[in-house]
Amino acid sequence: MLTNDHIHDLNQPLLDDHHFRFSYLTDLLARRSVEVQPVVQQLINFQVAIPSWALGTGGTRFGRYPLGGEPRSLEEKIADVALLNRLNRSSNSISLHIPWDIPRDVPALQQQLKESGLTIDSMNSNTFQDQKEQPYSYKFGSLSSTEASVRQQAIQHNIECVEYGKQLGANIHTVWLADGSNFPGQQHVRRAYQRTAESLASIYEAMPSDMTMLIEYKPYEPHFYSMVIPDWGTSYSLCQYLGKNAQVLVDLGHHLPNTNIEQIVGRLLHFGRLGGFHFNGSMYGDDDLTTGSSKPFQLFLIFNELVDGAQDQAVTNAAVAYMIDASHNTKDPLEDLLQSVENILGAYAKALLVDRAALQEAQENNDVVRAEEILRDAFLTDVRPLVAEAYRQSGGALNPVAAYRAGQVRQQLIQQRGKLSLSTGL
Amino acid sequence: MLTNDHIHDLNQPLLDDHHFRFSYLTDLLARRSVEVQPVVQQLINFQVAIPSWALGTGGTRFGRYPLGGEPRSLEEKIADVALLNRLNRSSNSISLHIPWDIPRDVPALQQQLKESGLTIDSMNSNTFQDQKEQPYSYKFGSLSSTEASVRQQAIQHNIECVEYGKQLGANIHTVWLADGSNFPGQQHVRRAYQRTAESLASIYEAMPSDMTMLIEYKPYEPHFYSMVIPDWGTSYSLCQYLGKNAQVLVDLGHHLPNTNIEQIVGRLLHFGRLGGFHFNGSMYGDDDLTTGSSKPFQLFLIFNELVDGAQDQAVTNAAVAYMIDASHNTKDPLEDLLQSVENILGAYAKALLVDRAALQEAQENNDVVRAEEILRDAFLTDVRPLVAEAYRQSGGALNPVAAYRAGQVRQQLIQQRGKLSLSTGL
């Protein structure tokens, strides 16, 4: 399905238009003394992990509308990510979710990954649902539970994820703790925090020294009065409690209305505690839409912080893990993921074009208009030719979504896997 | 299960404390020249409809944690509401949801309702999910769909609901239209509205002249870029388009952050277009929690508008339908519903105590502090003895939740219906 040769063929009719646009942009940037190839190279190097749980249609608590051909096994999930990566050469790793993705045959899996040129970037634990055989329920919490037995079960599950991670070469263990309360009084604020901190410490101790624990925060949902880890401040304080291998994970949809997320990003970089991102699109809450679909300027400003930090020696933050976390309701999930990666690359490309020396000068001089215009100049530049060129140079499709459609991938997947196949996850 | 006699018995040990509190409140109000019995009588008369879909555990798109003993049929749902009503005598009607509650045997159902002292207050259509046999999908909308065949199917479904309503004596047809879009460009704003208006007109025409159509609004979820009916202004304009039997339905959880809902209530009363309420508790969005659990003052202020309107001859608004719409995740749904009704009655009782003549005088004189204090005086009064007395006089439990627990209702329901019974609905 969509071999490299096929992708290459699909590129041919688009090359003329691409060259026209790319060569103009090359000239335009040259006039501003910007060399284009180093930018393209950084785009080529940039990789975003694909979540195994976003390969099928998700939905809300209301209707779900599966479109067919969804992956029925971990192997098929890997096959789908491999396909995406053949198309865009920018998504060479997968986030797994336990227990949805428990590997049955680790060596075979490793072999499949190797052949596909993929790696596992992170393991994600799940204590927000009860699994059939589990002795204790997470109805009233997991790592923060008032019951020691429940906490112990949740800790064990996380340690099991860590073990899978070790086997599969994933050096990130991600904890999204869904614990919280729906009503005032239900949960004791301080004790719930303390129990959580101690539970996390038990997991942290079980991690190898080259593994990072990412601690996600979220202000509401599934609980609607309080979440135990509602904001970056709580994640950060837990990281301080745990040690240097604990880092904050920022999910774009996990903020209260009007939050300045890019400032949080800069703050965490300053503290050396920005561990990773869950990219998605959000207009109201944890909407889990296509990244960049509703707030492209925000996405650019976030990358502006990231690039600024990466180029600043004062920043000691370790490498940031880039991951998508989304749920697809009305779009074909694979098209959505291709769009998301492309929007991320576009935001990154624009951030790379920011004239940082000039920006710093304007900032130091408090020339507000000029500082703003320097940023806007990068934002307003049409960088799509840079992204397309990065795709091209690395062997991908000039237009991944168009290639996906031209290759009739969904139709083939439905033929192979059936109209009613259902992927696990949200 | 919990017969009237049983409830009567459970009241006995509580009577002394109740009399102590009620007699004090009677004296206190007498000192302010307020006669207590007319207030109690209005509380006795007040009825809130119970939604059939809230009798089982709901949940979010994340984990769900059923507690067992949930109603497995429409008959069992009616039995549950009858039980609630025996306990509080304030919930003598049910909102049904089609197709979850399609009656199989109408005469038998009518008989059960009659014996239970219950009525069906409203029918609720569902075009936000695909049903197994339905030829067309609502993935991309229903009444607003670009496809005439889809719209026609959705109209027919609504007309079918109207027919069930006629058979069951429900004189309200409620439309919550979940149509919307997740991405800019997906839906044409003006055409989607116009198609919706025309679809609603087809349903409206099928209604008997003594039936009211309630049009709900919601700003987001299940769609996260736009909803076709996002706000009261849109509901209101659709009502104007349809005719006098179309009215706006206000769901407390369906507003953007910081919305002054009580003002919308007053506005719609002024326009004669307030048709009904969906009560629930909300801190962030459509959280569907226990009514009054997080914003008791707001609930009071809403009832302040309702009572003010009901006592004002200038208001020509027809009777307002009071309904609960909730989803229970961590509480026993029946306890939650008893709490919700009690909180609603408490808010209503406080609103009845507002000294409206004094308030109007303070408002006319722009005595801000005094106007506020008049409202606060009512709000701060402990009216629980009034609500308990209303329960008592009408034959219910002095403390419905305590009686429910003392009667070990849930345990009996689990025995009867099983630990794994699952109710339909959200």
Add this chain to the structure above:
Amino acid sequence: MLTNDHIHDLNQPLLDDHHFRFSYLTDLLARRSVEVQPVVQQLINFQVAIPSWALGTGGTRFGRYPLGGEPRSLEEKIADVALLNRLNRSSNSISLHIPWDIPRDVPALQQQLKESGLTIDSMNSNTFQDQKEQPYSYKFGSLSSTEASVRQQAIQHNIECVEYGKQLGANIHTVWLADGSNFPGQQHVRRAYQRTAESLASIYEAMPSDMTMLIEYKPYEPHFYSMVIPDWGTSYSLCQYLGKNAQVLVDLGHHLPNTNIEQIVGRLLHFGRLGGFHFNGSMYGDDDLTTGSSKPFQLFLIFNELVDGAQDQAVTNAAVAYMIDASHNTKDPLEDLLQSVENILGAYAKALLVDRAALQEAQENNDVVRAEEILRDAFLTDVRPLVAEAYRQSGGALNPVAAYRAGQVRQQLIQQRGKLSLSTGL
């Protein structure tokens, strides 16, 4: 100060780069069968009114930091707008604010306007502040006041504004009603609305038949419990009450968090009630910043609705008035206004590039990804050369802010008017 010749000279060194960029864009669009000159012509025709009150530094209730050279009279305000218009040829009219801008000598003013090529687009009344000589205070409201004498005073003030409008050729009378309440109980929701409707009717009757009344809405500030006209639904219902010459005014900063403003725009166009815009930038509330500075995609989506409506014969909405309403705290106000107009033109240019036939086809087919990409293609296109070309063809500066700086305008204004000159307004 900055004559046409001077501006022409300042353009010369920029022309080569402009031609390079514009000629590429011309070719690019030609490859998509889009002729560039009609787009440029529409940009040339587009005009945004400048508010007289935004020519000086504003600020918040905290510190204000005037920068000097602010206009000290209506004549100087007109001179400033004339300067802006020489630079961008896109702001040939002024919104006046009474009583800040009461004309002392109408014929002289008309002469100055004529010589400057400017018109007065709208008169804005002010009943949110007490003026020194006024007999009654607006502390507790104006058009909604409980006191007939206060209402009458406010009505008279508005009628006076209408009279000035007639004399100055302004055919828009804008009402921003700041009335509201800070505390529950302070104001009677329904009576306040009714008094407002009747007061507005008195003003409406005094308007000539070719004048439009624009009714603004705002959810909060200066009152923080309720505003009498908090949302578009209230403005719309007041317009229906008044007659066809009453229209809704949308101010971008006057919405609750997460409001989908472009949908409101489409809705009002559908109803034929979109009267005008107050453009500004907002991240939290009525921030009154540079238009487009924080949400450029939203601005584009709003223009997408406007262009879509303008090209659709089904839309019977009269011409929409485009006005800026802003307050400048840390930028030079004139630079801010030049940026705002440029951002507006950019959003308009992008909206003009949307392939509407293809978009409609994708919408009708529910091809969500394609519909979105069609919009994004326009948004991601770098249209700055189109805007610059419109400036150039109409005799303005290729880069108005740069020209303003190169011309050392602020320094000259300070010399003329002094360092401590203070403009009136917010």
Add this chain to the structure above:
Amino acid sequence: MLTNDHIHDLNQPLLDDHHFRFSYLTDLLARRSVEVQPVVQQLINFQVAIPSWALGTGGTRFGRYPLGGEPRSLEEKIADVALLNRLNRSSNSISLHIPWDIPRDVPALQQQLKESGLTIDSMNSNTFQDQKEQPYSYKFGSLSSTEASVRQQAIQHNIECVEYGKQLGANIHTVWLADGSNFPGQQHVRRAYQRTAESLASIYEAMPSDMTMLIEYKPYEPHFYSMVIPDWGTSYSLCQYLGKNAQVLVDLGHHLPNTNIEQIVGRLLHFGRLGGFHFNGSMYGDDDLTTGSSKPFQLFLIFNELVDGAQDQAVTNAAVAYMIDASHNTKDPLEDLLQSVENILGAYAKALLVDRAALQEAQENNDVVRAEEILRDAFLTDVRPLVAEAYRQSGGALNPVAAYRAGQVRQQLIQQRGKLSLSTGL
């Protein structure tokens, strides 16, 4: 003006009703084994500081409506607070604001304070406005400024405040840093933070060892893109940087929509970093209204955390400073302050009534309904007789607002100070 004798006389006609209500509540609580006098005593001990800047009418950036009789000097401000404290015996200290309240004659001031039974609780610096003689402007920031000279000036100003604090016996130095930016790019996120941290360190070092620095946070206003200290996480990290005498100050109006403030309170108590409160009422943002006027349940839940922490030996947090920070637009400021203190006392009284042993048991057992009802039982109890009794026992007025009105205080103040007197501050 309103001597103790006068207040005593005004109480007489109210005593009968008070005894009726208080004796009932005493009995009611006795039935629940709660002794009433210890609760009353805690209410008597509770003191809230009055901000000098809230004694006159404030307002928004729109109209201001002074009511006359406002204090014209620091001495008159102290006289006003002394009056408030005579009325409620619960506001025996003042927050001063430099430079608005620079003491001219320290010994005389100390004498006046002593005679009035008042103390200065805190000094508040002001670097959000330019003062006439100051060499450098804060237009582009103060402690975070890019200019060393500006930072130095701001540091010196703060140290000056510390010095005044030492002289006046204030052991709190409060920093509300209004620094921020209005536009993306204007300010470098990380460098601005670092400069702020270092500036604060310079001030911290100048403090005596028994002084506490309170660091306030605020998400927006006066800047509308970013604030340097936008959230509790940033305040907290700055406190960690500075040392143990740096603590977080929570202002109720300084949060994004839907923030769970009581959880932040519990979090900071857990960390031992909750330094103090700025009480006020907020529905939308920094509305600065009467405390408890719009969200009385939230205020109760905050006090629930405070009382819970105070009674828990695990909490090592030092004493929390309780201060009002408000701005009065339509009410008489003194009435507003009396209402605010009363609402605070009411919330505190309710929190004291919570049955904590039962609550903990319900929490440990995950009995959600019971935990909630325990809290609600306290909240729904009418505690006004407890507050009145605390007033009475300490020599204040049974109904301070009524006494204030009966004593015709405002009329006397206007006679003394004139109709046009204007207080400084917001």
